[in-house]
Structures are given as C-alpha cells and as structure tokens.
Amino acid sequence: MLKRSLLAATALMAVVASANAQRADLVLGMVLEPPHLDPTEGAAAAIDEVVYANLFEGLTRIGENGAVLPALAENWVVSDDGLTYTFELREGATFHDGSALDAGDVVFSLDRARAETSTNAQKTLFEAISAVEAMDETTVKVTLSKPSGDFLYNMGWGDAVIVAPETAATNKENPVGTGPFKFQTWAKGSAVTLVRNDAYWGEKPALEKVEFRFISDPAAATASLLARDVQAFPNLPAPESIPQFSADPSFKVVIGSTEGETILSINNKKPPFDNVLVRRAMAHAIDRQAIIDGAMFGLGTPIGTHFAPHHPAYVELVETYLYDPAKAKALLAEAGIPDGFTATIKLPPPSYARRGGEVIAAQLREVGINLEIIPVEWPVWLDQVFKAKDFDLTIVSHTEPNDISIYGRDDYYFQYDSAPFKAVMTELGSTVNEDARYALFRKAQEIITEDAVNVYLFQLAKNGVWDAKLEGLWENSPVQANDVTKVRWVE
Amino acid sequence: MADSLVAPGHADWRLFLAKARANRSFQAGAAITLVVIAVAALSLFWTPWDVTKFNVPDRLQGPSWAHWFGTDHFGRDILSMVMEGSRNSIAVALVAVGIGMGIGVPLGCWAAAKRGLADEVLMRTSDVIFAFPALLSAVMITAVFGPGAINAIIAIGIFNIPVFARVARGAALSLWPREFILAARASGKHAGRITIEHILPNIANLLLVQGTIQFSLGILAEAGLSYVGLGAQPPATSWGRMLSEAQTMMAIAPQMAIAPGVAIIVTVLGLNLLGDGLRDIFDPRLRRER
C-alpha cells in the first residue's frame, strides 16, 4: 500500500516536472459558441466540438480516421444474428463528480435518448434498439429489433454519450462526464475552459488546461491567431488568410477534409426543376472550380455526387457534368425553355453559401437562368426550406457522415422520390458485409448523379491552422470534434 | 433658437446667394455632394468595368492602371463597385429621409396646431421610439421581414419620423403665437391652411438643414446595417456591404476596405459641411457672431 502510494507520488512528480518543462495550456479557437454543453440535447456542432472525447464519452468513439474505437466499452460481443450486443465496461471509469460508472448509467442514458419525451437531436440513431439491460455492474446487453450495420458507429456519436442520472438534468450548464478533461468555467459569449481530469481511467492528456474561445468574426479569428492569443484554430473561418499562414513557418497549416458535402439543393418537385433536363442543364452551367476559388479561396475538393471523396466507396463522378454553358443552353432548349427562367435561391449564413451563391447566380445568368438571392438565417432556413419546402434552390453543406440515405427519405426537403434508389437503401439496411455495403453505396451514388438530383459542388475543407509547436490535433474531421486528448507542446 | 431661424415671407434667393458666396463650408459641402451625386448618376450608364461579371482568376489585385483601386475577392473592379454601391447607399439614406419628412413633418405640424392630447400622444410615442436602441430595433425589423435594401430603408425611416416630427413641432409651436399667424387666424383661416401657407414655408429652411443632417446619418446607418449583413443584398452592393466583405480580408487586401470607407467619409463629410453651411446661411444669429 505504502509502496503503491509512493509510486503514485513519484509518477505525479514526474508529471509535474514535465509540466514545468513544457507548456501545458492551450487556447483553441472555434467559430460558434455552443448553446449549452449537453451533446444529448442539441444538434449544434459546437457542443461536440467542445465536449466530444474530451469531456463526455460513449460506449464507442470515432477516431481521427473515422474508425470505430472502444471507449467506455472495453470490448463487446455481437450475437450471430446481429441482434444482440453485449458490452463490457471499463474498470475504474468514474464520472467527474466521483461516482463510478456502472451498467445502470448506460441503461439510463440509452433509454433516456430513445424515450418518447426525448429531446435528443439524433433520435434516429437509437431507432433500432428494442431493449437495454444491465447484466451485472459492468455488463450491458443491447437488443436490436433488426440487424444494423451502423450500430457501433452510431453509439460513437456525441449524441450517444453516457451520462449519469444524477447529473443529466444539469449537464447543459455544468457537464459531468467520464472523459480526460472536466468542466471548469464558461464565460458566456467568450470561452469554455476545461481542466485535466487526474482521475481519468485511461492515458492522461498532456495538457492541463484547454480554453475553447469563440470567435465568429473571420477577421478577428485571423488576428487572434497572428497575435498568438489563440494558438490553434482547427477550422479557421477565413480561408482567405490561409496563404498568409502557410508563408509563416511558426504556423502549421493543415487542410483536412470533413464530412460536409456542399451542394446546390434543388426542389425536385417544383417546375421547372421537376424536369431532369433542367437539372442537368444547371449542372453543366456551373463551374465548380470557380466557386471553390471565388468562395473558398481554392480550398475544397470538387465532388460529383453526395459522398465524401476520402471514403473508400466514393465514386468519382465529377466528369458526368463538366462545365459547358453551350450544352447547358442546349439542354434548356430541349426542355422547352430556351430563353431560361427566373428562380429564387435561399442562402443560409455560412460564407460557402453566401459567397458561393453569388458566384452561382453569376454563372447561371450566363445561360439565361436569373436567380433572385434571398439571404436567410438558420431558423428561417429550417422553417421555410427544410420543413415547408418553400424554395427553388438553396446551398447547404450536409455535414453528417455517410448521409446518402437522406435521398431515400420520404418528404425530405429536396423532394427526390426514386423507387430504384429506395430499393438500394432497403437492401443496405439489412446488409452487414462491408464489400456488399460498399457496392450498394456506389450504386446509390450513380443513381443520384444520373438523376442530377442536386448540383454537387465540393467537399468542405477543414482549414486547420495552429502553432507549429503543437502536436496531436486532428487533421480531418470524420465527426465534428476537437479532440485535444493527445495534444502536446513540443520544442 | 428656432425663433430666430424663421422670418415672415419667402426665402430671398439673391440674399441666399450672397451669403452662400461668403460661406466656405457651404461651398465645399455643396461641391462634394454634387460630385458624389454625379458619380452615382454616371454609374447608371457607365462604370469602368462590368460588376456583374466575375473574374475569379484576377481576384484581390492591388491598385493598377487597369484597376485604380484594385479588385475584390471575385475579381471585380473596386472602383466600379464603389460607383455602383453609391447608388444604394444614397438611395437608402435619401428615401429614409423622405419617409421621415413625409410622415414626421405633417405629424409635427398637426400636433403643434392641435396642442393638447394630440400633442401629448405624439410626444410620448416619439419618446417610446427614441427609447428603443436604434440598431437593435433595425435588427428586429429585418428579422421579421428579412434583410434587404427596402427593409433597411424602413428601419432607418422609422427612426427618422420622430426626429422630423419633433423639429417641425418645435418650430411650428414657436410660430403660432407670432403676429402674422395671429393675423391669419383673425381673418378666419383654417389651421390646416395656415400651416400650409404660413408655417411650412417658414420652417422649410430648418427642415432642409435637418434633412441634410439626417441624410448623412442615413449614409452611416446604411453602412452599419449592411456591415452586419442586413442592408443591400447581392447582386446589388453598397458601401457598407463592401466593407463587410472587406472585413475578413483586411490582412491580405486592405484596398477592399479603403475605397468604400473613404467614399463614406467623403460623402458624410460633404453632407455635414453642406448642412452646417446652410444653417449658417439661414441662421441670422450665428451670422451676427461672425
């Protein structure tokens, strides 16, 4: 016993010593402030960007490369029929308030998320679950109503983290999780500060204190990096400043990829857009590279379908509709509207939409399609475009991973309705074999590109800029997170 | 103050010109304002480059012979954009002043003629409007109607109404006890007719001065609204909008912020000088001091 505490003390001293030698604090810039800090009760990406992997943990987690990794579940066993998952929980995992994590917490968290009164923003993640039972203190059995190829991935979302029943109601303001960092303060409108959780069950992070500072203004974001007030901006909102940072060796610039397919969404049921010729004409009228250059300062990968280019099942379909205004005009003539038409485009606030929309309006004008630009705030976009489908065109980045299935949803906002596509999705739902799943994904991509459902513009880049002496930040963002557990300062 | 501003009879143009010749503030202000308006008018027919054409490869160039003020992030000529933008900035400010005058002046004159309850209600209503933080209210108004030049005009115009109502009321009130008005009343003229025939011509000078000031404030207000993204929307542009675009590129392309900023300053300066000059010319007391 004595020996053990001595060892612990030596280890602690070693940590303190190395902390003295090296810097152990970080100010990390984010564009948006989270509305609150409970990832199980809101869709705002900013929540996960603070708490995911740092403060809260789920049964599984998504790693830097998008793979499913064990988290609070040390391992699991899947039954042969794919309907039962038995999770073995970590020994020694505790919540930040000192209480131990047990199977009861897992049952509570999953039942809470799928309850009738649940306000979980991703309730569909839990749709497949039919029962959650605690077998003993550290074993949980989850029964599904149908096999689901995505179940372990789904449990790795921020919306599926494990919370304690005692603190679930107050997590919005005072989040209590199991992660390597615990909540310290939140200066509203300015920053959230996390500190190292020294009772963490796993490898303890190198940083002692991380401040997530919210700077929405692109110029202020750039300036704060230049002034070293902020040492890392995992996704700088000012692509125009990237060359400036690239030229400065004291900064590291990492252009990563995200899950954000940025598309010109078309209301497929509204004339003249119900005509595939018109949609194809628009696809030919648009010069993706000019949009990427003009709106994103060259940062972004052109896409030809609704799929992330870094995904192994991605099909390169950019060449299906190359920039060709003459062909666009011919297609419009074939559709019976040689003189073009007038339409509206509703643009949400992000600059990819607002600037991209300006470029697209200028390009479509060349083939006789005159767009009236209507800028809208997100609440209005959700109400008018997403819910009421009161729109002609819009630009939006679909940031959920692997979300081609939205094209099979009834009544989804772009109102695509295709029996062949839905058949592919149904088959995918019951397919667990990876190769077979990839084949179905490829088929799905080809169908929507053939139908020119939307105009696929580019994959949103992750414009990471940080101090060259920092290591361990994510280059890509397979989920919206700023995992700082492995971040350290090096000389 | 208002009392000394007004005199019976109509403005004497010869006297005005004589005074204007001696007033450097007026001359400078009028010259600048005329140039700005001329440039705005010119942009209706001609700009050095076509601002509807995007030329992305030529983006963010510094000043050159081809592009005197450089190019913006879409490769458009900034000089042409400033010319094009002048129209929106001026139109928004001017129409907002028009709304303020068109509604505020009749209200103010009416309150001055009626006194009593009507006056009290008008003054208290204008108190309520003045108590609202102007920009916040504009933000709320655009949240309801959506952003756009028209709604910027409404938002700025609403706050101009009580300004003109108060100025008109104050000046009219001081006129009513004057002898020539009393004489008109004695001859049996209706209050509305007296207002039109005697009050308005005598407060016109004052309204013109206030109008010039509100015009310059309108230019600044439009710039502020557009800067936070609530004013003119693309493909239209305005100086405020250009500044909001320029903001993010301050570090790499400061030329984008300089030209529209200077355009705003010059215009506002011109209007303020013009307003001051007009006041000096119309206000006998200030002249006495000189």
Added chain:
Amino acid sequence: MLTYTLSRLLIVAATLVVASMVVFAVLELVPGDPARLMLGMNATEDAILALRTQMGLDQPVLTRYLDWAGGLLVGDFGRSYTYSVPVIDLVAERVVVSLPLALMALALSTAIALPVGIFSAAGHGRTADTVTMGASQLGVAIPNFWFALLLVYVFAVTLRWVPAGGFPGWQAGLWPALKALILPAIALALPQAAILARVTRSALIETLSEDYIRTARAKGLTAQKVLWTHALRNAMIPVLTILGLQFAFLLAGTIIIENVFTLPGLGRLVFQAINQRDLIVVESVVVLLVATVILVNFLVDLAYAWADPRLRTR
C-alpha cells in the same frame, strides 16, 4: 412638483407597458422555431414537439405574454431558450463588459472633447479653431466600425500591442481585461468625441455672447477668468445632456463594435439571441434597455423641472 412627478411616473409606466407589448408582438412575427433550430436537420418531429413543450412554446400567445410580463413585474426575466439559464444571469455576465466599455469610451471622449472644444471656442474664428473643427468634421464622418478595423489592423495585427478581439474576463486580472477594451473604447470614443467637441464649442460661444458674460467682462474680469468661471459652468448643461444621450447609446448601441472585437457585451447578446430565436432573451433585454433609457430621461426631466419651475407646466 409632486403632481408633476406622479404624472411623469405614470407616463413612464405606460411607456414601458407599450414598449413590452411592441417588442413581444414584433418578435411573435419573426419566422423560425427555436426548438427546431436547437435540434437541427436530423431531429424527429416528436423530439421537436417534446422540446417545444419543455420551452413552454405550446402555450397560446396571450398566456406567454402575461407569464413573461408578470414575471418582469416581480423581477423575473425568464429563462433563455438556448442557454437554459435565467436571463438575468446572462445580462449580469454581459453588463460587466458593456458597462466598463461604455464608461471608458465616455471618459475618453470627454477627455478629448472638452479641452478641444474649450480651446476652439477660446480661439473662436482663428486658424486653430478652423483646424480643430475641420478635424472634428472628419471625426463625425468616419464610421466607427471602419475605424475599428483600421485600429485592429495596425495595433493588434501589425504591432501586436493589444489583443485583436475577445475578452479574457475580469478574473484574468485587471490589466488583461482593460487591455482588451482599449481599442473598442477608442473606436467608440472618436466619433463621440467629435460630436461632443462641437457641442462644447458652440455652447461656449453661445454663452460667451450672453449679456451677463459681457457684464462680467465689463467689470474688468480677464477673458480667461470669464471663460473658466462663468461661461464654462453654464455651457455645461447642453454638454451634459449630450453626454447622457451618448451613454445610453454606448450601453446598447455598440453591437457593431462588439462584433468587430468579438466582445461578449449586451448588444452582441441580443444580436445573437435574435439569430438563435432565443426570443425571451431579446424581449427581456430590449425592455430592460428601454426602461433604462426612459428612466434616465425621466430623471433628467425631473432635474430640469427642479431647476427651472417653468418647465413643470409644459
């Protein structure tokens, strides 16, 4: 005096009631659902309904207005939809930024404007006067956010003397917090100082031409002495009025400057709340700001009435 005060107080109360109704009604018209915004694109309809019930949005408009207005009467400003904390807490967190900023800007603009105005008036008509007044014309014409951009570019980005934006909080120490407020205060103060200098100058010139000043001069007092003792005191009334107005403006009218410097102040709170459809925050804060302005006006009116009995019959 008592009846005057009472009748004015009644008007203040009526104004506040009208203002609260106007704000509430306007925000009812704003499109967008706060619950849908919170839960985003993948939310199921039943989750959105559950959240609306939780927020109390399923209640009829009148019930919600009365709940809210009734709460205001007893000092309860309601709970924020987005942050789910009492609105008064949010306001308290922001006031500690906005109030010091407004005071700094006010102090700065007064410190610049008064000497300039007095100097100008003393040398009325001379070259120095013309130059300073020309400069003040320029100051009035410069949009403060444009000036703020230039300040950031020069002092934060190029010289790195002060932070470009953000606010470390007072817990970070007095100096770091003040440092973060310097540039915004300067940007706010410049145009205000220009206006104030002009008002000071013209008020002084006006007072200097009054009969009693001439009398004082005739009695043999030096021009300097007359200026500093008699004229200045009397010219202060319009100057103080403008200062009061500017303070009200600075407290809430700084949204743009707060945006440029990403300062977590009151104006920005309301601006963000509007975009997030956190309507209860917008309603409560706007009513609070309106009440502040109305009360300041009321006190000023009262002070005037006390000083000048003729005004009471207005």
